[in-house]
Amino acid sequence: MTTSSMKDVARAAGVSVGTVSNVLNRPDAVAEETRRRVLAAIASLGYVRNDSARQLRAGRSRNVAIVVLDVSNPFFTDVVRGAEPLVDSAGGVVTVCDSGEDVRREQRHLEILEEQRVRGLLITPVDDTSAERLERLTAHDIPVVLVDRGAGLHPHCSVAVDDVHGGRLAAAHLVEQGHASVAFIGGPLSIPQVRDRLAGCREVCERSGTRLETFTSVSLNVGGGRQAVEQMLRLPDAPTAVFCANDLVALGALQGLTMHGVKVPEECAIVGYDDIDFAAAAAVPLSSVRQPRAQLGRTAAQLLFEEIAEGKGHTHRNVVFQPELVARASTAVDL
Amino acid sequence: MTTSSMKDVARAAGVSVGTVSNVLNRPDAVAEETRRRVLAAIASLGYVRNDSARQLRAGRSRNVAIVVLDVSNPFFTDVVRGAEPLVDSAGGVVTVCDSGEDVRREQRHLEILEEQRVRGLLITPVDDTSAERLERLTAHDIPVVLVDRGAGLHPHCSVAVDDVHGGRLAAAHLVEQGHASVAFIGGPLSIPQVRDRLAGCREVCERSGTRLETFTSVSLNVGGGRQAVEQMLRLPDAPTAVFCANDLVALGALQGLTMHGVKVPEECAIVGYDDIDFAAAAAVPLSSVRQPRAQLGRTAAQLLFEEIAEGKGHTHRNVVFQPELVARASTAVDL
DNA sequence: ACCCCCGCGTGAAACGATTCAATTATTCCG
DNA sequence: CGGAATAATTGAATCGTTTCACGCGGGGGT
Numbered sequence: 001m002t003t004s005s006m007k008d009v010a011r012a013a014g015v016s017v018g019t020v021s022n023v024l025n026r027p028d029a030v031a032e033e034t035r036r037r038v039l040a041a042i043a044s045l046g047y048v049r050n051d052s053a054r055q056l057r058a059g060r061s062r063n064v065a066i067v068v069l070d071v072s073n074p075f076f077t078d079v080v081r082g083a084e085p086l087v088d089s090a091g092g093v094v095t096v097c098d099s100g101e102d103v104r105r106e107q108r109h110l111e112i113l114e115e116q117r118v119r120g121l122l123i124t125p126v127d128d129t130s131a132e133r134l135e136r137l138t139a140h141d142i143p144v145v146l147v148d149r150g151a152g153l154h155p156h157c158s159v160a161v162d163d164v165h166g167g168r169l170a171a172a173h174l175v176e177q178g179h180a181s182v183a184f185i186g187g188p189l190s191i192p193q194v195r196d197r198l199a200g201c202r203e204v205c206e207r208s209g210t211r212l213e214t215f216t217s218v219s220l221n222v223g224g225g226r227q228a229v230e231q232m233l234r235l236p237d238a239p240t241a242v243f244c245a246n247d248l249v250a251l252g253a254l255q256g257l258t259m260h261g262v263k264v265p266e267e268c269a270i271v272g273y274d275d276i277d278f279a280a281a282a283a284v285p286l287s288s289v290r291q292p293r294a295q296l297g298r299t300a301a302q303l304l305f306e307e308i309a310e311g312k313g314h315t316h317r318n319v320v321f322q323p324e325l326v327a328r329a330s331t332a333v334d335l
Numbered sequence: 336m337t338t339s340s341m342k343d344v345a346r347a348a349g350v351s352v353g354t355v356s357n358v359l360n361r362p363d364a365v366a367e368e369t370r371r372r373v374l375a376a377i378a379s380l381g382y383v384r385n386d387s388a389r390q391l392r393a394g395r396s397r398n399v400a401i402v403v404l405d406v407s408n409p410f411f412t413d414v415v416r417g418a419e420p421l422v423d424s425a426g427g428v429v430t431v432c433d434s435g436e437d438v439r440r441e442q443r444h445l446e447i448l449e450e451q452r453v454r455g456l457l458i459t460p461v462d463d464t465s466a467e468r469l470e471r472l473t474a475h476d477i478p479v480v481l482v483d484r485g486a487g488l489h490p491h492c493s494v495a496v497d498d499v500h501g502g503r504l505a506a507a508h509l510v511e512q513g514h515a516s517v518a519f520i521g522g523p524l525s526i527p528q529v530r531d532r533l534a535g536c537r538e539v540c541e542r543s544g545t546r547l548e549t550f551t552s553v554s555l556n557v558g559g560g561r562q563a564v565e566q567m568l569r570l571p572d573a574p575t576a577v578f579c580a581n582d583l584v585a586l587g588a589l590q591g592l593t594m595h596g597v598k599v600p601e602e603c604a605i606v607g608y609d610d611i612d613f614a615a616a617a618a619v620p621l622s623s624v625r626q627p628r629a630q631l632g633r634t635a636a637q638l639l640f641e642e643i644a645e646g647k648g649h650t651h652r653n654v655v656f657q658p659e660l661v662a663r664a665s666t667a668v669d670l
Numbered sequence: 671a672c673c674c675c676c677g678c679g680t681g682a683a684a685c686g687a688t689t690c691a692a693t694t695a696t697t698c699c700g
Numbered sequence: 701c702g703g704a705a706t707a708a709t710t711g712a713a714t715c716g717t718t719t720c721a722c723g724c725g726g727g728g729g730t
Contacts, residue, residue: 391686
């Protein structure tokens with residue numbers, strides 16, 4: 001009634017458990033007639049394999065986890081969707097974990113995932129402090145691939161987009177349109193991506209003698225953007241252009257500006273980052289720095305499986321993609 | 336080096352495995368000094384509990400799964416975020432699965448989840464045919480709570496929003512604004528929510544003598560909406576208002592109309608469904624039927640834990656929320 | 671006739687934690 | 701000071717698989 005085990009199946013089919021296991025795992029090692037009987041027993045008992053027992057024996061699970069900064073950010077769901085098919089066809093299952101940009105939550109997830117002996121881990125770390133926690137996994141033979149973050153000195157494969165360059169693209173675009181002062185909105189600065197995008201932006205601003213103000217948002221989402229822009233508007237001479245660390249923040253900034261009657265792009269231009277699908281559909285279609293989202297996920301999964309396959313003799317690879325500026329109405333100087 | 340087990344810890348600390356287990360699970364049953372020694376051994380060996388073994392013994396895992404139709408739809412991520420804190424504080428972990436509106440993928444997930452002996456399941460079923468597959472889980476003592484779907488005759492708790500009424504609200508709003516013909520865009524019709532929203536819409540249209548055309552989209556996303564609207568525009572006298580089965584479709588419809596130079600709302604009004612955050616931020620802010628997304632998730636998790644706690648003597652509850660129309664520019668007749 | 675191999679099956683030993691009855695050491699009380 | 705209650709620890713059984721060395725009977729080759 002409740003749950004039946006292999007033993008029950010074996011009894012019902014009049015064979016040993018070893019044979020039942022064989023029916024499930026190497027069907028051709030067992031005679032036609034026997035197999036039939038066993039399968040019938042399985043069906044009639046409603047037997048379902050117990051994965052815990054399997055995993056215990058195997059020493060590891062078939063799950064691959066992906067830890068993202070924010071599941072409700074379409075950027076990350078696109079990355080996940082990029083990775084899924086690969087994991088899937090490798091017979092794995094994807095577990096999505098949301099760290100919510102919070103180191104403690106990230107840490108908790110890592111602990112649980114390690115207890116679960118996941119087969120591998122794709123992660124966008126919250127922080128630079130995540131590194132040592134990740135090495136612990138690596139030391140325990142759980143391959144880790146960094147997503148949207150270069151590996152630097154750390155012993156992992158990684159898939160990243162050149163964020164410094166992305167920052168440059170955004171800033172250059174704004175400077176080119178004649179803006180004499182630019183605001184950067186994003187935060188917290190502990191997030192590496194934010195720092196890099198800012199760095200690229202700063203580089204261009206300094207070189208071109210453009211004033212740069214930075215406004216730190218609490219979080220990389222719509223609320224954060226709205227709030228930071230409020231702060232900006234309190235300034236006597238607010239910048240005429242903002243570069244936001246991601247599209248959610250940009251959308252929030254757009255809302256904030258509109259609420260205060262500031263016209264976009266006429267009185268204030270906006271560039272976002274990620275080019276999520278919603279960016280193009282926004283009230284004022286957003287210019288944005290595009291990242292190959294799905295490909296990021298796909299490649300990450302690929303690197304993970306390579307590492308799994310190659311085992312000990314594996315050398316880490318760090319793949320870097322180049323971002324691309326997509327100009328839309330939110331920075332259109334004419335029309 | 337690789338992975339150490341309780342036995343290793345026990346040896347290192349000079350105690351039995353039973354004691355190590357006690358240190359982990361009922362610390363006060365073990366003497367101060369011993370505990371210290373064991374903890375030291377754990378730390379120095381880098382010991383990590385093996386969850387498979389735990390689960391095997393316990394007979395079930397501590398994971399709660401949630402199966403959604405589309406992870407990249409913010410509606411669902413909001414539902415997930417609503418459920419997460421509760422599961423979390425109950426010591427569980429959430430596994431998010433994406434069925435992609437596909438029965439076979441859903442089925443695959445269910446099989447895997449059952450093998451994993453998840454503690455419980457929140458699911459938005461793809462289809463009416465999902466029902467019997469779900470009863471299998473219930474029969475195996477895995478509580479199931481239906482999300483965004485009434486339970487009807489099925490032996491589950493459920494959390495739903497009155498979709499028929501939502502359909503009525505949308506249609507009534509459009510009719511009230513004087514539209515003489517309305518298009519419904521959504522699909523596939525095998526998805527119950529789509530059918531219900533259409534039913535409510537149809538009811539109001541018939542009562543008010545409004546012409547109703549329905550356009551079936553392949554999928555409930557932006558692409559589906561864009562495509563369906565193309566089809567609509569080929570009609571000699573296309574409707575002057577569309578009601579979309581969700582906001583993604585509505586956003587797609589908006590894009591499609593704009594691309595064909597149809598002005599929204601002047602030449603064609605749009606009402607969406609879900610009121611995701613992006614709806615308000617769209618090129619033309621979308622009128623939409625709001626659902627209490629986070630609360631849906633929260634309540635679902637609550638029901639699940641009630642069922643787990645009450646065990647055999649549990650009676651199923653079916654909670655229904657009422658949707659609410661949010662009118663924005665996409666249906667604004669004046670201004 | 672002998673041996674070996676092959677195809678099918680068997681049974682028991684892992685895997686790593688939890689649990690509980692049994693054991694030993696300690697303290698308390700009359 | 702004996703005996704009982706209390707505290708701390710042990711060891712073995714158990715969960716459900718997978719795996720592997722081994723048995724057994726029947727051909728085929730020489």
